[in-house]
Amino acid sequence: MSAEFILQQLLNGVSLGSIYALIALGYTMVYGIIQLINFAHGDVMMVGAYTGWYCTTVLHMSFLPAMLVAMLACSVLGVVIERVAYKPLRKSTRLAALITAIGMSFFLEYGMMFLVSPQTRTFPPVFPQTIYHIGPLTVKYGDIVIITVTVCLMTLLTVVVKYTRIGKAMRAVSFDKEAAALMGINVNNVISATFAIGSALAAAAGVLIGVYYNTVQPLMGIMPGLKAFVAAVLGGIGIIPGAMLGGLALGLTEVFVSAIGFSTWRDAGAFLILIIVLIVKPTGLLGQNTREKV
Amino acid sequence: MNPRKNGILSLLLVLLCSVLVLAGCGTPAAPATPATPGGDAGSAGEPINVGLNLELTGSSAEFGLSGQNGMKLAFDKVNAEGGVLDGRLFNYISADNKSEAGEATSATTRLVGEDVIAILGPMTTAAVLGSIQIVTDNNVVLITPSGTNARLTVNEDGTVNPWIFRACFIDPFQGEVAANFAIDALGAETAAIAYDIVGDYSGGLAENFKRTFEAAGKTVVREEQFSAGDVDFRPIIENIKSAEPDVIFVPAYYTDDAHFVLQARDAGFTGPIMGGDGWGSGDMVGIAGADNMNNTYCVDFVYIDDPSLQDFVNEYQTAYGRAPDGFSVLGYETASMLIEAVKNAGSTEPEAVRSALENLGEFASISGVMTFDPETHNPAKNAVILEFVNGVREFKQIVAPK
């Protein structure tokens, strides 16, 4: 294996991992705030990809406006899903909420399949097909867009969560819902805002995946959704930098398992690493060990 | 209401619903064809039930729906012409197998219970394997449009499965044609193969390509595998690129292969890329891009832009608002085989239909003449090799079966 080969694979891993990270962020935020594994998240991403497809193909928008429209549409969708399906269950068992999430996921997948048929759709060329040669590496225009968009959104999210009122409220709610409510925070609005932001990030990821791989289809959210959840757990669920780290770790693992000739074991490798990490450090890479109080 | 009463009530309700629903299953679905004019209830006017066991949802739904469209077109056409056997019309009953072998077994069981004379489908090998025993026990013929594995019709001990037929060619022929084309027309000395391990179609083609290619003294320098539905092929493309093959053979379905071609071109591989008849459906060029598809070739059973096919293409376009693909053609031919067999048999007796299918001999359908071997139930048909030139499939050569 030459150094160029390794570098090129490294780049492939980073670009794949960035997408996982972007989806994982939504998972992690929702989990951090209401401890719900939102299995429908990957399908929200799919809806985002379809919105982006519609905007570029039918309405002939360019990439950035299409992505913004998709983000807006999905944040509304996220809030609606939360209000309709999850909010009534906030007081019941977490398993009931989990099953509802699975139900929502099926609903989005098959509802979309009913609406648009299972046919695979393709994007018009929204990116220039430029390929840059940096030394021995070939870098696609799309790679640069993916990594740039991910970094920008991640930074923006960090700023929002750290310095804005809503961000502070989110942290307060995730820390202690009752206490936050006593301090005058409208918990419902904060949860809705979390869903809105998380779903918007998923939509961005959906449009990026759709454009980069040039396809959208109704079941495209299942595997990336599951992988992104793995990434979120790997990094430490509920922790925003953890999602980034987990996504990159997952992307790199997959690429290197394939590169050494075990491409069909790729997903198994990813899950194996997850299980090992969980056994060694059950709260994930960046998670803090909390001692259970009796 | 106390929880105990509540529970009993729920149970009773559920049981009631189950019974009602199951009772509902027993009655056949509403006929998809208009009632026979005249309304005579005699056996002469009775509709002929045909079951379509297809991938209508799940991962292969796109192929199943295309196949179903093709079949319906063929049946609707013959019904509009007055049906067969003195005015008997075909009544097709669709069942979804969710692209899963176990569900295909359920669907076959259900259809057999609705007095069908034949089951068309499933599309994939594993799903057909789950249905063989049921159709054999119930004397119903099964014609698979696209199950390519040789062991569907011929058992390991060489005996033929009497009730199983197919409309597509089997893996060995296609793999050989592709390998010979790579050697003769492309002058390849080395090849790399990437195939999907989730279905057995792709692996079968890869294996037979490799056998022919190596028998000619050439080398396969790299073999890579992937799982259908993957979208990221960059790691394995890097591996293949570093082995520097003259040609890459990627015999999977079109979405996987289009992603592969796109990413291989982006990674700087400019050599020829080849595929099988899985490329004949869907929008390969749309995904991979017209420029990237230059210098790619595929083996297929039909050249859909052939002038002789334009009637079919137009009819299909009118009926469904989109262009037909390879699976539509196969679906249409599957239904045509059955229609022809019923006509030849002169009845819908199971054994008569079976024997008529077995002795179909030379059967001219839209993709050309298929010759059925009664010993193997496999059709022999011409293979065509197509080249993509600026996004358009161009006819390259035709290979007759041995």
Add this chain to the structure above:
Amino acid sequence: MRWEKNLILLAAAGVFFVLTSILAGRGLISRFVLLTMTQVCIYIILALGLNLITGFTGQLSIGHAGFMSIGAYGAGFIMKTFDVQAGPTLIFFIPFALIFGVLVAAAFGVLLGLPTLRLRGDYLAIATIGFGEIVRIVLLNTKALGGASGMPLKQFVGWGAAYWLMLLSVVLIYNFVNSSHGRACIAIRENEIAAETMGINTTKYKVMAFAIGAGLAGLAGGIYANHMYMIQPSTFNFLKSFEILVMVVLGGLGSITGCILGAIVMTVMNNALGIFPEIRMIIVSVLLVTMMIFRPNGLMGTTELRLPFRRGPFGTKGDMTNGG
């Protein structure tokens, strides 16, 4: 009094079986309905196993399809290796194959049970999803077991065997949860630390629950393999695990009759809606979400359905699960 009531139940089960057999023999029950009933039995066994792990012991597992596939392939492997044909040898080979599948699945249950000593709740859930997917990928890559094209088998286990094995599983789980072991498991669900303080060996019981639950899934897999003609890895993906979990939660976690009910509802609904393929999953998902919103604890909650006797066998010993 108890044995009398049990006898009545057994007789009722026997009458039901004889009745269905006669009706099926006369063609009054179609093959499709019989297949649906067999599938119901398979899913009841699966749901019982998962209910023991998740409902009674409180360990969230979403890898049940993995155990099922291990049992299916284990049983299939025996049938293939010995090239079992129809005939008198079946009396030996069928139990052998099924038991082999159960044992292999149970062994993997122990293996997966061990990490649960460190993992809780959602972390355990994702680890079990991972386990199920790893099993599927291993099977996909194992050419000796048929790889992606699957393993074609013959149908040797019919409705009768599936029915009686299902009843056996119900009795097994009923007795287990009503034994001191079962109560220990429930104690772990309610409060693990308190249970440990009371001297319950939580490690032992968690692993035990996983082993029994996995073993039952293995049994269901073995029946599936010998009934459905064909097993292939993609049948046992994580969506199948979801399906089983849905049955258990829909019926009521920690309720035996509840999970039986859940399995019946889901299987019948699935097969009956086959006539509307395009909207089937939309209907299922909408029902699922509405159901969870209006009855978040499932059809039965943690209560059991009892026979309408004043002191029936399901009622005399007090409520076994109504702990919380």
